[in-house]
Amino acid sequence: MDETVSLPTAPGTTIELIDIQRIMHDIPHRYPFLLLDRVVDVVLNASAVGIKNVTANESFFAGHFPNHPVMPGVLIVESMAQTAAVLVVETLGPDAAGKLVYFMSIEGAKFRRPVVPGDQLKIHIVKERNRGNVWKFHGVARVDGTVVAEATYSAMIRDRAAAV
Numbered sequence: 001m002d003e004t005v006s007l008p009t010a011p012g013t014t015i016e017l018i019d020i021q022r023i024m025h026d027i028p029h030r031y032p033f034l035l036l037d038r039v040v041d042v043v044l045n046a047s048a049v050g051i052k053n054v055t056a057n058e059s060f061f062a063g064h065f066p067n068h069p070v071m072p073g074v075l076i077v078e079s080m081a082q083t084a085a086v087l088v089v090e091t092l093g094p095d096a097a098g099k100l101v102y103f104m105s106i107e108g109a110k111f112r113r114p115v116v117p118g119d120q121l122k123i124h125i126v127k128e129r130n131r132g133n134v135w136k137f138h139g140v141a142r143v144d145g146t147v148v149a150e151a152t153y154s155a156m157i158r159d160r161a162a163a164v
Helices: 020-026 073-096
Strands: 014-018 038-043 047-053 099-111 120-131 134-143 146-159
Touching: 014 020, 014 073, 020 038, 020 073, 038 073, 047 073, 073 099, 073 120, 073 134, 073 146
Parallel strands: none
Antiparallel strands: 014 038, 038 047, 047 120, 099 146, 120 134, 134 146
């Protein structure tokens, strides 16, 4: 069964599930740097929840840390950014064609507890505002309902050709 949901364009429209194929359509990230498995509960122009199943097979665990695997905090923040990028692309619809979403700033990042193999990250992001091509978000990552990380960050939407 194809889990990809057709793309509504009205702000505030809800999308229950964006599967991995749709995520890879929306953003250019690929293994080993694609840090989302699905995005759920998307409210266009407002919020989304990204899901990352953390497994022992992740390439970063080989060096962070041997015999005590911990997901790097910067990758948790990156998973927040990828969730936000999917929200932006889905919100913009056809206007997002040929564009990329780039980090501009990260503020107030806090890491509350280590994320380890077997955890499922649920990344709750909320759009705080956008002005033109700059969007600002607040993200909170949870494992089993417990906050493990949070950050406020902004991103810029740019044409792929102009991004060089």
